[in-house]
Amino acid sequence: MPAVDLQMEALERxxxxxxxxxxxxxxxILGVFAIYYLAPMYVMIVTSFKSMEEIRKGNLMMLPKxxxxxxxxxxxxxxGYDAGDVFLRPFFWNSTKMVVPxxxxxxxxxxxxxxxxxKWRFKGDNIIFLLFLFGCFIPYQAILLPMARTLGxxxxxxxxxxxxxxxxxxxxxxxxxxxxxYYVSIPDEMIKAARIDGAGFFKIFFKVLLPISxxxxxxxxxxxxxxxWNDFLFGSSFSFGEAAPIQVALNNMVLTSTSVKQYNVDMxxxxxxxxxxxxxxxxxxxxxxxxxxxxxxKG
Amino acid sequence: MATLxxxxxTKNFGSTRVLRQVNLDVSDGEFIVLLGPSxxxxxxxxxxxxxxxxxxxxxxxxxxxxxxKVEPKDRNIAMVFQSYALYPAMxxxxxxxxxxxxxxxxxxxxxxxxxxFSKMLQVDQLLDRKPAQLSGGQRQRVxxxxxxxxxxxxxxxxxxxxxxxxxxxxxxxREIKKLHEQLGTTMIYVTHDQIEAMSLATRIAVxxxxxIQQIGTPQExxxxxxxxxxxxxxxxxxxxxxxxxxxxxxxxxxxxPDQQPDGFNxxxxxxxxxxxPQEGQPVILGLRPEHINLSNTFQDAHLxxxxxxxxxxxxxxxxxxxFDFQGHEVTGRLPRNAQAELGSPLSLSLDxxxxxxxxxxxxxxx
Numbered sequence: 001m002p003a004v005d006l007q008m009e010a011l012e013r014x015x016x017x018x019x020x021x022x023x024x025x026x027x028x029i030l031g032v033f034a035i036y037y038l039a040p041m042y043v044m045i046v047t048s049f050k051s052m053e054e055i056r057k058g059n060l061m062m063l064p065k066x067x068x069x070x071x072x073x074x075x076x077x078x079x080g081y082d083a084g085d086v087f088l089r090p091f092f093w094n095s096t097k098m099v100v101p102x103x104x105x106x107x108x109x110x111x112x113x114x115x116x117x118x119k120w121r122f123k124g125d126n127i128i129f130l131l132f133l134f135g136c137f138i139p140y141q142a143i144l145l146p147m148a149r150t151l152g153x154x155x156x157x158x159x160x161x162x163x164x165x166x167x168x169x170x171x172x173x174x175x176x177x178x179x180x181x182y183y184v185s186i187p188d189e190m191i192k193a194a195r196i197d198g199a200g201f202f203k204i205f206f207k208v209l210l211p212i213s214x215x216x217x218x219x220x221x222x223x224x225x226x227x228x229w230n231d232f233l234f235g236s237s238f239s240f241g242e243a244a245p246i247q248v249a250l251n252n253m254v255l256t257s258t259s260v261k262q263y264n265v266d267m268x269x270x271x272x273x274x275x276x277x278x279x280x281x282x283x284x285x286x287x288x289x290x291x292x293x294x295x296x297x298k299g
Numbered sequence: 300m301a302t303l304x305x306x307x308x309t310k311n312f313g314s315t316r317v318l319r320q321v322n323l324d325v326s327d328g329e330f331i332v333l334l335g336p337s338x339x340x341x342x343x344x345x346x347x348x349x350x351x352x353x354x355x356x357x358x359x360x361x362x363x364x365x366x367x368k369v370e371p372k373d374r375n376i377a378m379v380f381q382s383y384a385l386y387p388a389m390x391x392x393x394x395x396x397x398x399x400x401x402x403x404x405x406x407x408x409x410x411x412x413x414x415x416f417s418k419m420l421q422v423d424q425l426l427d428r429k430p431a432q433l434s435g436g437q438r439q440r441v442x443x444x445x446x447x448x449x450x451x452x453x454x455x456x457x458x459x460x461x462x463x464x465x466x467x468x469x470x471x472x473r474e475i476k477k478l479h480e481q482l483g484t485t486m487i488y489v490t491h492d493q494i495e496a497m498s499l500a501t502r503i504a505v506x507x508x509x510x511i512q513q514i515g516t517p518q519e520x521x522x523x524x525x526x527x528x529x530x531x532x533x534x535x536x537x538x539x540x541x542x543x544x545x546x547x548x549x550x551x552x553x554x555x556p557d558q559q560p561d562g563f564n565x566x567x568x569x570x571x572x573x574x575x576p577q578e579g580q581p582v583i584l585g586l587r588p589e590h591i592n593l594s595n596t597f598q599d600a601h602l603x604x605x606x607x608x609x610x611x612x613x614x615x616x617x618x619x620x621x622f623d624f625q626g627h628e629v630t631g632r633l634p635r636n637a638q639a640e641l642g643s644p645l646s647l648s649l650d651x652x653x654x655x656x657x658x659x660x661x662x663x664x665x
Contacts, residue, residue, distance in 0.1 A: 189384035189457075192351050197445070198372035198401030207397075211388030 048072060048268035055263050071264035075253075075272055086256060088272055090242070091249035095229060097160050098245055102167035103224045109168070110175020110220060111213065115205050117176070118183040119191045129180065135173030140233050143170070151238060158239050166238060167228045175220050182216035183209065218287035226277050246273050301362045301375070301452035301485055302327050303348065309356035310343055317343045319509045320357070325487065330479050332496040333489045335506035336532070341489045342457055344506070348487065349455050350374050361453065372401070374453075377446035381458040383438045385430040385445075391417075392426040395444045402449075416447045436467045443478075456488040460495065472498060493533045497521065505529045523655070527662040530585045530655060536619050538585045539629040542659060545580045552576055554584050554656070556625050563625070569600045569652055574665045581659035588619065590650035591631030600651040605644040622647070 043060055048071050050064040078087035117129050147166055148157065156162040186209070194204045235245040244252075250273045254266050303325040310318040318340045325331050333341040346352040348359060350371035358365050366374050377398075385394050395417065399409045417423040420440045430438055439459060446454060456475070460468045476499055479486055490496055496503050497517045504514040505528075513525045524530035530538045543556040551568035565584070594603050606622035606629075613635065620639045621630045631647065639645055658665050 187382045187384060189380040189382050190386065192346075192349075192371075193378065193380060193384040193445070194386070194397075195351065196349060196371045196376065196378050197398035197449075199397070203401070208386050208388070 044267045044271055048264050048271060050264055052260070052262065052264060068264075071262070071268040072272075074262075074265045075269035086249060086253040088246060088249055088253070088269055091244055091246040092272070094160060094242075094244065094249075095246040098163045098167070099225060099228045102164045102171070102228050103221055105164070105168040106171035106175045106224055107217065107220045109172055110177075111179045111210070111217070112205065113172070113176040114179025114181075114183045115209060117180045118186075119188065119204075119209075120201070129176075132173050132176045132180075136177060138173075140170075144233075144237050147234075148238065158241075158243050160239075160243060162238055163234060163243075163245065166234050167224075167231070170234075171224050171227065174223060178216055178220050178223070179213070182213065186212070215287055218284045222280055222284055225280050229277050230274075302360075303453060303485065303487070304360040304363075305344070305348070305357065306360070307357035308344065308347065308354065308359065310340070310347060310352065311355055317509055318347075321509070321511055323504060323511065323514070325485060328483045328485055330486045330488065330499055330501045332500035332503045333487065333506055334491070334493060334496040334503050334532070336491060339506040340509040341491075341506045345378075345455055345457055345487060345489045348453075349376055349378050375451050376453045376455055377449050377451040378455040378457065379439075379442050379446050379459045381461050383430070383442040383462070385438060385441060387430055390427050390429055391422060391433070391441050391444075394430065394441055395426075395448050398445065398449050412448045412450070416444050420444045420447070435463050436471065439463065439471060443475075447478075447482075452485065454484055454486040456486065458490055459488075460490075461492075468495075475499060493535065497533070503533075505532060507532075522653070523664070524585070525664045527583055527585070527657045530657070534587055536588050536630050536632070538587050538655075539591070539627075541584045541586075541624070541627050541629070543582060543584060545576050545578065545582055547578050554582070556584075556627070558626055565602055565649070565651070566600075567651065567654065567656070570654060570656060572656075572665055574658075576656075576665060580665075582665065583657045583659055583662070585655040585657065586629075586649060587653065588630045588632040590653040591622075591629065592633060592648055592650070593637055594646040594648040597648050597650040597652075602649045602651055603646065604649070605646055607644050608639045608641055611639050611641065620645075 046063055047055060047060075049067045049069075050058070051068055051070075054065060074087065076087060076089055078085045078089075113132070117125055151157040151162045151165070154162075154165075156165065190208060191204055194208050199207065230247060231245070232247045232251065235248045236251070239245065239248065250269055253269055303323070305321055305323040308318050308321040308323075309316075321340075321344060323331075323344075333344060335341045343352060347354055350366070350369060354367045359367055361374060361376075386397065389397065392413065396409050396413055399412065404412075413426075414423065417426060420443055422437065422440050422444055425433060425437060425441070430441065433441065439462075442459070459475075460471050463471060472495055475488075479499075488495075488499060497520075500517055502514060503517055503520050505512045505520060507528050513520060513529045515523075520529060520533055524533065524538075527540065531540065541556050543554050546553045546555050546564065548564075548566060548568075551566065552570075553564040554567050555564045590597075606624055608620050609623050609628070610621035612619045612621075615635075617635050618633050618637065618639065619630055620633050620637070621628050622645075633639060637645070656665050657663060
């Protein structure tokens with residue numbers, strides 16, 4: 001018997017040793033990739049705090065000798081010239097005015113669509129859903145011309161309102177898909193119970209379904225916010241000058257500098273343009289992963 | 300308090316015929332159980348009564364008023380679901396009074412009903428909790444509270460106990476029965492569990508393939524099943540079914556099992572035929588396990604024979620013993636002190652006053 005015990009002990013020891021080894025290997029690989037992916041952001045941030053002098057002479061990876069905020073000030077508020085001075089502040093607010101209504105509208109309509117497609121089934125609802133799904137695969141480029149004509153006909157081309165419309169419509173396929181897949185996993189009996197209790201179409205939606213939709217709302221908001229905030233093609237196609245969103249302004253700012261490339265200003269500007277999506281991810285990223293899998297696992 | 304009437308109800312889902320010409324009469328205060336295997340149309344029938352499914356053909360009347368086109372909320376019914384279907388975002392209190400709120404019942408009346416029924420169902424300590432914080436049994440109580448508080452004319456139950464564990468199921472079953480005795484409200488209850496059906500119902504409607512096979516008191520259904528399906532579906536362990544044919548024997552008939560080499564037969568003189576039997580008619584004989592017992596158990600008409608046990612299952616109170624009977628398996632319910640041993644013949648007695656005979660072709664009772 002003791003011989004067997006010893007043998008078991010040896011097996012257990014070697015198993016635990018192997019486990020520790022693989023654990024460390026795992027961390028090592030993850031660490032390498034984390035550094036690899038974070039390196040560009042690191043370069044961006046350190047460069048934005050350096051003076052042009054230091055950028056020209058120094059190493060890309062070095063920390064700045066002293067942290068200068070000048071580049072950030074210029075990127076955000078400009079140099080104070082009258083002409084040819086592009087800076088991000090007004091366009092940041094353009095983007096905000098575009099992204100908030102577009103996200104709210106597309107998320108809300110997606111939720112209603114998902115609700116109808118799962119809980120108020122009708123003849124041909126599957127075909128409608130298929131068409132929505134099809135909408136997810138239409139590339140941005142394909143709708144540029146028809147959309148331009150539509151905006152023109154509506155008299156809202158080159159305006160924030162126009163961009164809100166474009167993004168709401170384009171995002172609808174995705175938001176509908178998200179909410180539909182989430183609501184499919186919610187038992188129909190809950191809706192039946194509410195109908196017997198005397199609640200109508202909207203009451204059931206607002207009182208019963210919406211309060212339990214937080215995970216999928218977070219997913220949809222992150223998805224829509226990121227796409228709309230980062231969009232360049234629609235922004236540059238349907239707006240110019242003062243009505244442009246921040247990504248277009250960033251492009252203009254970086255490309256129109258006539259003299260020497262101001263790398264520190266460019267980096268600061270790029271960071272400002274990317275900052276809001278970063279914040280949204282950090283605040284709600286946890287729900288994002290959870291919500292993306294919720295519908296599929298339970299479904 | 301209400302009566303319910305279903306006339307020639309038909310329902311199709313695409314090309315599938317879910318209900319075919321179903322007729323059902325429920326009098327005031329009855330507890331009707333719709334019993335059947337899954338896919339027999341029982342839940343569809345209940346949903347149609349509730350107004351959650353449309354009616355393709357036929358009429359549903361509540362208190363002689365056709366309600367085919369009436370919204371669920373206006374039918375004065377309440378329903379309890381298998382998945383409880385509580386609103387996850389609301390507290391127990393909000394769940395229970397949600398229906399009253401929609402009906403704009405006064406605050407005073409709402410509070411009164413809430414406290415009355417939450418005490419009755421012993422959920423008055425849980426009112427501020429969310430459904431996720433409740434156990435399965437508590438959730439079911441809350442779901443019943445939500446139905447009760449509305450004080451409807453008819454209660455509908457859609458397999459309300461199927462998600463509970465065995466012990467809790469028995470407990471809740473007893474409470475539903477007590478509830479019916481207290482309130483005296485008309486109740487319609489869907490289940491596939493024949494024990495639930497037997498213990499709760501004033502009448503059982505056994506359904507299969509979209510039609511009601513038989514409707515009657517639990518005793519009628521159990522003792523005088525009108526088809527092989529009903530006989531086989533109700534009762535556990537299942538009824539013994541042996542195919543054979545009828546042979547004239549003077550004034551009466553004998554039952555001769557198939558594949559019978561030595562002229563063995565069962566005299567069935569005492570059987571009350573519903574249809575006139577024919578000489579040589581192929582039939583199926585049904586005999587419940589409790590009517591096969593040790594010899595000298597039965598006083599009335601009985602048949603003694605010796606059979607070899609092939610399987611012995613102890614249930615605690617008694618034992619279910621399976622025998623080889625002319626190549627068929629038959630099961631008897633024997634007292635636990637019966638000395639049954641695999642392979643050694645046992646002296647048994649069949650209670651001939653309790654047999655059922657079915658026509659082999661139509662599978663209906665004769």
